[in-house]
Amino acid sequence: MxxxxxxxxxxxxxxxxxxxxxxxxxxxxxxxxxxxxxxxxxxxxxxxxVRTGPPTDDEISSTAKDFLTAWSDGDAEKASQLTNNAGDSQPLLAGYREDAHVTKVTLTPGAPTGAKVPFTVEATLSFEGKTKPWSYSSSLTVVRGLTTGRALVDWDASVIHPQLKKGDTLTTGEAKAAPVKAVDRNNIELTKEKYPSLGPILDAMRERYGSKAGGKPGIETYIEKSSDGASADTAPAKTLVVLAKGTPGLLHTTLDARTQAAAETAVKKFDESSVVAVKASTGEIRAVANHRADSFNAAMQGKLAPGSTMKIMTAAMLINNGVASEKSPVLCPSEAIWHSQTFHNLDNFSIAGGTLETSFARSCNTAFIKPLSKLSDLHVADTALPSTAKKYFGIGEVWNVGIASADGSVPETTGPNTAAAMIGQGLVQMNPLNMAAVTATARSGSFHQPVIVPRSMLDGAVATAQPLPYNTAQQLRDMMHTTATAPYGTGTVAMSGVGGYKGAKTGSAEVDAQGKSNSWFTGFSNDLAAAAVVQSGGHGGDAAGPVVAAVLAAGS
Known part of the structure; x- marks a missing residue:
């Protein structure tokens, strides 16, 4: 007692x-x-x-109840002291009333699962005479305080709302941007509900073009992203509740609803997959789709080694420098050494008496590394590929696509990294948008920087590059056509259902500490080019290949 x-x-x-x-x-x-x-x-x-060990069931229940009670009472100071990070939690808890304008809230805890306690939120939002009910679910976890031994809420911004991240703020007021009604090239409306992959893209378009397209903002509750993290372009404000609708502006895009629908369906077959399709002769983006655990637009903003799809640019470089040509014999041994680093072909295969075309179609790594000795004699071994990528394919220029995108990178290298770059490994970084543009350049003979809105809507100029020499472009098309149609072509199976004049290139990119390589595939059919990546998807033709083929079949 x-x-x-x-x-x-x-x-x-x-x-x-x-x-x-x-x-x-x-x-x-x-x-x-x-x-x-x-x-x-x-x-x-x-x-x-000081007490140690995990919190008891009673501590978990009582701590969660006390915290939720203090929060619902609007006592941000008391609630923050029941967390293990009062400094970060107090401003968000106070802002729930002051910035988000929550006038009433009921927080109801559910049955704990271990130390995790789910809870529901029933709130009322009020701003300048506009009110709206707001319901959602969240959760908290109770831990033992390291110094006090007390049971405390393990603080994370997601406790306030599951979509909040560290540094974000929750605000109710005039929306950060006017809404838009985005339409495709045939004036078909594009919505998040019908085309889920376009969700973050439509948000980004709204942020950049809402007012420019003639829209007027409404009253909303939204998450404003931290200025210390992603920029407004890469992570626009996230609308949670609309208290009063704004007037949408009409925004024309270069997307094609039919091609977009095919892309949405295709990526759903593989986890962590992304695809982009562009019109080769203009650079107009026809489709962008992602199927990922997060909402990241990896199709346009990813940065990954592209594997053997890089051989499109490498082949152009070899041809332009007079080192090889489509029909010239090239060596394809099972392995090649450059600066003491050994590079292998898949399953150590070799080709006897092959040409650049057969090595391209069968994706022989060593055939694209062995010519480095000749390039070294010309004193361009470390610079020829970056120069070709920038001069003819626009890789290394700053792209102005219309929304945030990551530019491809083919840096100058030395030693083994030079050989790795020839086959799309090492320091080379691309995303499906970049590789779709590379394929479009090979198909059309000229680089047209991709855009997702009419060029008249863009602020600033687009990137430019020189046209490929006609003979070089023709040889690239021939080799890609062989890859997509010859019995020995690595892209033939995937492209079998694609009609028209077609071409392809496969790629598998190894990633450190990843058991399975990333699957890459790029191809064209008539005037449409597309590229896809499936992370941990294995061989290029197995996963990314069917994604690209489905998009080309629908859109070309």
């Missing part, structure tokens, strides 16, 4: 201290003055041992 009496006394003191100097003072008081549970006759007060 001694312990029970002591808890009662502390509770009594709590009521007085909390009302006098604030809840934070109680934390200090209990840490310094708690009794060790002695007889009470000693004049020396000893601190109680």
């Amino acid at each position: 001694r312990n029970g009496a002591k808890i009662g006394m502390v509770s009594g003191v709590l009521a007085v201290v909390a009302s006098g100097v604030g809840y934070g003072a109680y934390n200090i008081w209990t840490g310094l003055n708690s009794s060790g549970g002695g007889s009470g006759t000693s004049s020396t007060t000893q601190a109680a041992p």
Whole structure:
């Protein structure tokens, strides 16, 4: 009974201290003055041992209840002191009322699963005479405080709302941007509901073009992204509730609803997959789709080694430098060494008496590394590929696509990295948008920087590059056509259902500490070019190939 009496006394003191100097003072008081549970006759007060180990079921339930009660009462200070990070939690908890304009909230805890407690939120939002109910679910986790031993809510911004991240703010007021009604090239409306992959893209378009397209903002509750993290372009404000609708502006895009629908369906067959399709003769983006665990637009913003799809540019470089040509014999041994680094072909295959065309179609790595000795004699081994990528394919220029995108990178290298770059490994980085543009350049003979809105809507100029020499472009098309049609072509199976004049290139990119390589595939049919990546998808023709083929079949 001694312990029970002591808890009662502390509770009594709590009521007085909390009302006098604030809840934070109680934390200090209990840490310094708690009794060790002695007889009470000693004049020396000893601190109680700090509790260790996971929180008990009772602690989890009571801590969650106390935190949710303080939060719902609007006592941000008290609620923050029940977390393990009062400094970060207090501003968000206070902002829930002050910035998000929540006038009433009911927080109902559910049954805990271990230390995790789910809860539901029933709130009312009010701003300048506009009100709206708001319901959602979230969760919190209770942990043992490292220094105090108290059971505390393990603070994360997602406790407030599951879509909040560190540094984000929750705001109700005039929307950051006017809404848009985005339409495809045939004036078909594009919505997130019908085309889920376009969700983040439509948000980005709204952020950049809402007012420019003639729209007027409404009243919304939204998540404003941290200025310390992604920029507004890469992570626009996220609308959660619309209290009063704005007036949408009409935004014309270069997308094609039919091709977009095919891309959406195709990527769903593989986890962590992305695809982009562009019109080869103009650079107009016809489709962008992602199927990922996150909402990242990897199709346009990813940065990955492209594997053997890089051989399109490598082949152009070899032809332009007079080192090889489509029909010229090239060596394709099972392995090649450059600067003491050994490079292999898949399953160590080799080709006897082959040409550049057969090595391209069968994706022989060593055939694209062995010519480095000749390039070295010309004193361009480390610079020829980056120069070709920038001069003819626009890789290395700053692209102005219309929304945020990552530019491809083929940097100058030395040593083994030079050989790795020839086959799309090492320091080379691309995404499906970049590789679709590379294929479009090979198909049309000239680089047309991809755009997703009419060029008249863009702020600033687009990137440019020189046309490929006619003979070089023709040889690239021939080799890609062979890859997509010859019995030995690595892209033939995937492209079998694609009509028209077609071409392809496969790629498999190895990634450190990843058991399975990334699957890459790029191809064209008539005037449409497309590229896809499936992370951990294996061989290029197995996963990314069917994605590209489905898009080309629908859009070409």
